[in-house]
Amino acid sequence: MAKRTALLIAALAVLSGFAFAEPAAKDGMIIAPGTLNANVGIGYGYVWGLDIGGGAEFAIGKFMIGETLPFTYGAAARAGIGIGDTFPLSVAALGTVHFCWGALEWPDELAWLANIDSYIGLGIQILPGIGINSIGGSSYFINEHLAVNFEGGLRASYVGVLYKF
Helix, strand or coil: CHHHHHHHHHHHHHHHHHHCCCCCCECCECCCCCCEEEEEEEEEECCCCEEEEEEEEEEEEEEEECCCEEEEEEEEEEEEEEECCCCCEEEEEEEEEEEEHHHCCCCHHHHHHHHEEEEEEEEEEEECCCEEEEEEEEEEECCCCEEEEEEECCCEEEEEEEEEC
């Protein structure tokens, strides 16, 4: 019963953030060149157990597709650790690309979609072994700096927070 109550409270907190969110996009972008962001989250691991993941990213530049769709590219570092018997650690350096849904025209009923930034990343995993890995996710910005973050990839899929400096 306590777990259900905690999940209900967490869900209501997230939903209330959606209801009172401030517009975050400027010029069709949320993660603009020169911004630094950091995220951390908790989730269920791919094998078993609980995982914690997070990292930082710096937005380097932007490019346009069709003169109307702005994309931001950057460099990110991510780490993930499993909480269990062995505490497996994953670390990666990635190149990223972001798209802000605020670059599209939305009817008033769907204006909240303008606060979503979606991204993908591809790069080199350093731990537990060297290889190629990827991440992907979306962030819903409650205000100009703070977002609820959903990410999958490196160590696990997780829900967390992202702060844009």
